[in-house]
Amino acid sequence: MSGGAIVLAPLAGVVRPLAQVPDAVFASGMMGPGLAIDPTGDTLHAPIDGLVASIHAARHALTIEAVNGAKLLLHLGIDTVALGGAGIQLLVAEGMRVTAGTPLLRFDLDRLVREATAIVTPVIATGNGNRIEALATGMVTVGMPLFRLVQGDDAPVVETADGEGSSRRVAVRLPHGIHARPAATIGAAARTAGAAVTLIHGDRRAPANSVTALLGLGAACGSVVTIEAKGERAVEAIEAIAAVLQDATPETAAAPPPLIITGGSPGEPGIAAAPGVAIGPSICWQRPVAQPIEATGEPAFEARRLADALDAVRATLAAGAAADGARGAVIAAHGAMLDDPVLLDAAQASIAAGRSASVAYTVAIAEQAALLTGSGDARIAGRVDDLRDLEARVLAALAGGGPAAPSDVRGAIVIADELLPSDVLALADAGAAGFALAGGGPTSHAAILAAGAGVPMLVALGTTLAGVTDGTMLILDADHGRVEVDPPADRLTEVEAEDARRRAEAQRSADGPCRTVDGARIELFANLGSRADAEAAVAAGAEGCGLLRTEFLFLDRATPPDEAEQRAAYTAIAGVLGDRPLVLRLLDVGGDKPAPYLNLPAEDNPALGVRGVRVSLADPALLDTQLAAAIATGCRIMVPMVASVGELDMVIARAEALGGAAASIGVMVETPAAAMTADLLASRAAFLSIGTNDLTQYALAMDRGNPAVAGGIDGLHPAVLRLIAQTCAGAARHARPVGVCGGLAADVLAVPILLGLGVTELSVPPSRLAAIRAVVRRLDLRTARDHARAMLDQPSAAAVRAAAACFAGEMR
Template identity: 50%
Template sequence: MIGDSVTLVAPFAGWLAPLDSVPDAVFAERMMGDGFAIDPVEGLLRAPAAGEVLSVPATAHAVTLRLDNGAELLLHIGLETVALGGKGFDARVEAGQRVAAGDPLIAFDLDAVAEAAKALITPVVLASEGYVLTLDATGRLVEAGASVARIARAEPREAARAASVDERFEREVIVAATHGIHARPAARIAAALRPFVAEVALVAGDRRANARSTVALLGLGVTSGSCVRIVGAGADARAAVEAVAELILSGLGEEGAAAPAAPAIVTQGPVCASPGLAIGQALQLHAADQAVPEFGKDAAAERAALDTALAGISARLAGARGAAAEIAEAHRALLDDPELLAAANAQIATGRSAGFAWRAATVEASAAIRATGDALLMERVADLKDLERQVIAALLGTAEASIPALRPHTILIAEDLLPSQFLALDTVNLAGIATAAGGPTSHVAILAASAGIPMLVAAGEGVLAVADGTPLILDADAATLTIEPGPEALAETSERLSAVRERRAREAAEAHAPCRMADGKRIEIFANLGSVTDAAAAVAAGAEGCGLLRTEFLFLDRATAPDEDEQRETYSRIAATLGERPLIVRTLDIGGDKPVPYLPMAGEENPALGLRGVRLSLARPDLMRLQLRAILRGVPAGQCRIMLPMVADLGDYRPVRTLLDEVRAELGIAEPVQLGVMIETPAAAMLAGQIAREADFLSIGTNDLTQYTLAADRGNAAVSQRVDAMHPAVLRLVREVGKGAAAAGRWAGMCGGLASDPLAAPILIGLGITELSATPASIPGLKAVVRKLDMNACVALAEKACDAASPAEVRALAREALA
């Protein structure tokens, strides 16, 4: 029976945020639908509610569900994760499967995905019409399973859109987008159809999907090189089909669209469970089961002995920390499993000993799991075996099978490895692990990845014949195990290992040192922040300050505006977390594009050009004054810098300068506080020299500057592929800002998305940018790139980039220069 309302729980632990905070227009602008986002702190995505799995792409980076009330939900792990090709992801479910709230959907390598993806923040989107989503308070840490939102049926519309059927048209095209039709391309197709009334479907083989439904399109599983048929019916069917065809043929707005490639041939062999590279000597681990008596004393005594053993192990597991804690909780749940306990007690009732009964119960449960044929479920057999041995050792009062002492650079080989065995290993001398069986999402694989130990699983029975002491090269990234490698292979691998160690050590050490170019030029590397949690991550990553604190997170998703004390306390916590590092606080940037209920405003046809940013602040000086007071009270004057968004000219700047001086006088602050301008409009870029003569600094927001310069709405999927900050027209405006700031003796920075791209760094620096404010995760790599640059070469590259004909040509120039 379908209910009207469904409660959603957090699919994993992490920071709950509004959809607006997702740094991707397709999600943030709700092109796919309303929703929320979570920045995860664990690598297991769970079902937020009961329902049916509609689709899981081959890359396993997303999943769509149909909930019990009929609503369709898309969960998309991270941003631009489709480009990872499935690396680091492991689907636990398949299409058609029924799930309950909290059931595992996708396991993923948190560290590996975070390093390779644009961001880990995970949108959860209501992708079907006729429903409304009500979100609980955001801007907080949530535990997996905590209630976060509700989805209910919307009131029926008075009239539904009717499509006429007086024209039919269809066309066949090849999908050239590198990753096929995934979340973003699907949203662009649906958006491209908004101006048309025709009903349009995409047909791939014997599967058909409504082209206006992103969830339906995802369910097609269309990959690069696939042939799809676009079918339209309605008054403007031809125009609608042609619009979709042109979008698909143009690459669906995905960078790197190319001619279809031949499908890869997949072969069986070892599987990477934890990435890395190792050289070492083999050591076989042989663990035998301890013998137990078949028959015991009286049933009551055996049951008591079993209860004592289970309780002792459970208490020991409760002390687990780090990556082992989650695994320990799973093991404790198995120890309390009523089916296991019932099976063991049934054996004890027939006169069997507690040890014999426990082993029989775990063997029976393992056999049932193997009978499913599900490879992912079968990885849980190792957990049962682990607990079988631990409980029997406790019952017998003996130690578990001992782990041999490891010599330096040991590569351990085993049939399978149990979590308790891994935890007993000397990881200082452990170079790598190879198991004949096992799976990449097993609990021991999670432990190995957490410890940074390269591991291969499912390597086959052949590895068990490798003699102890045999030289090995274990390349988990390439999923290969080389037995008795030759001198050349050893030398080449040794060089690779040395290079990786040196690079990581160098970047780790240098990430916390001031950033200077090869010729000594100082470039500040700051971080963009949106919370106290972000500030801690930025400091850990080596940020030299905050180049953009988005204060909107305090104002959105609430019924009333935050008062002065609440704002002050938050700004103070962020400042304290940064230490003495500079903190640039952007004043409130909300408006027609980010409405709040306590600031009623008339509807705007084009909110991106409407009452927003500093324009709204000037219209509501009471809010501006209160925020300035909170900032000055919360952040020490020497650390504090304030920045105004959406400035067009000095007419937007001067009134705030006057107001800031008034507030400083009210609070008795004698020390001057820097007031800068965010360059987001072409007008401000062209007037940068004039503005810089009065403003204390300039910082470019490339996201808005790009959309305004190229006349392409970054929130419109039909044209958002045109929004490219590496466009020569945008770079020429950046050059104007750099020149204007230098002429006035001010510094010019960048806090937009382009600042996080190491490929863009030499061009931006060559255009006069001396401060880059990036995402915390990109800071070590960005610093490493900047330290290799020479200013004269950057200036020459920047001039070439400004004269280029396209963003693609600019990127080619940058790649050549960095190479």
């Protein structure tokens, strides 16, 4: 097939990357590359000139074969085959010649929304060797360019060098291709070597110091890229970057599967992006956008205008980046994007070609956004929101002001198609009670900021709230993935009373010990990653820190932190906690968190290779430095990814050699091996803490970074619960406490089961402390034990969740 064919939008609606399609076969790209559209219209049109090659008997799927041999599959909705053609009217027949824009079928949108799993419609380029370049994001109308279909790149790895520079062709082994983290690592490697480095994929080129350009290469796993470098240390830079590209470590930051309550539950399903429950009137919100001005002055004048606007935005971002935690990190990332040389050069080139500053910047943003959307990776495509955020800021500055401040949102649930990160910050600061979005994703920066602000958010609600008008009362339950629209008065009263009771209870108990109804003591700690997290945790009544992630000191840098830097960071957090316990997890890199200076080897199965404690044991100097800093600070020490008593003994021996014989050293139970030998580990460890995220992944043999299986990952699977029970039983033989610091600890349905199995400590994000404390204080531990035992015999995670929801209802 020859490349370059333009595929037009066959539907009006919202463009989605395939990764957001709720079906593993499409989301994983098994059928081929493409995009999907969440439709707002009722007619499917031909996206290209060609022949109607096939029509499924259920009329929900057609294949169009173009004159150049390209085949496009149009699949109306998900699980619409079960409708048997009901609600779908064919307008063409097999063998018919069509032109782009020809109506193919008409469908009953309301019926499909009610009866199908989803109405999002994939447009797939089937066959081998295909890839796409996205040409559209957000809303599209019929006939707008959707994507360009081009040849794949299957060239073998070769190396070349010449007198002026060096180059090497490398096969990308990153499971999700070049996305944000490896792009940042590539840039750091190039800067460390002081070399001018360019990466080439197909007909695209990207300087190594441009994150957006690297993301825009569209280099997926298996792609071949050429690394070109010039400078005295060119070869060193190439080798460092090649090592990053060939790191087959799996990503484990995939979004959790949506929890959809069915079987008569009120409301519509969505995906929880930030937990919690909110009640309030709806406000349908649209971002005020400054429009680009086409009138231009001289190029020099427009260039000065753009430079002044960038300076103004840069100053605003610099002030915001001083904030700690997620807010500061996201704003700092925006600052880096603002100074991206590829983006700036593109804008300057447009100005030189006669465009105004605002039009030039808009065009430059659109070009970069199209590259990111075309990556096919939901997380990379999610960074388009960051680019659009920059665009809004710069256009507002060019118009003579800043972004308009939101008004009249206090106590309201904001309904929007999507929110940019700055929207979330402004709306949360203005008092919004919750966010309900038609689009968006649970791993976007907007979602991270909502969670950090403690504002519940549901995303991917599609058109389910399209008819909701301002002032409609809503119950947004992100814990259970649903929105109740205009609930009856008695239901609203019930939920308001429950919410008020929960808040009052949380306020009363914030400074007191956490106990069940029958007096059992449960320690409620917080998971921390910064001093700001510690301050929020103390304000919310945390009794200590059950997990301090130390990776924030080690990642995205060329060399590891020394003992003094580590000690200062740990001391600052310990100072906020006061006399509360601080459990410090030793460096947990490898897997989804590579550190370039460690020179970890490429592995066929990196999730089963050198990661966690194995990394530290392979680099004794790195381990000793961190142990010395932790011992000096008086932290409890937790060893990650332990699979044997021998690994724990080696860490204990090194701590004792550093004068830490009295240090409290425990293990993180993340492998089935650790769970099954918990009694052996407990004979040496001071405490055990279960990391349910990794334990679930390993127990179910499902990679959370693989969309084909990630939807089946649920920590309430009976197999995982049995491993937790085994851990608690083994620890009890030596009177060792067991905590949970993974995702299940913050799940209101899981907490009664965990405590019933013998867990005595929960460590959760600071924003979840009040909700989890309320669950514990309503719980009778004897009843929880009976409930937990029954859950071990359930046939599936879905069955456990259904039973747990009933149990939670009985507790209220």
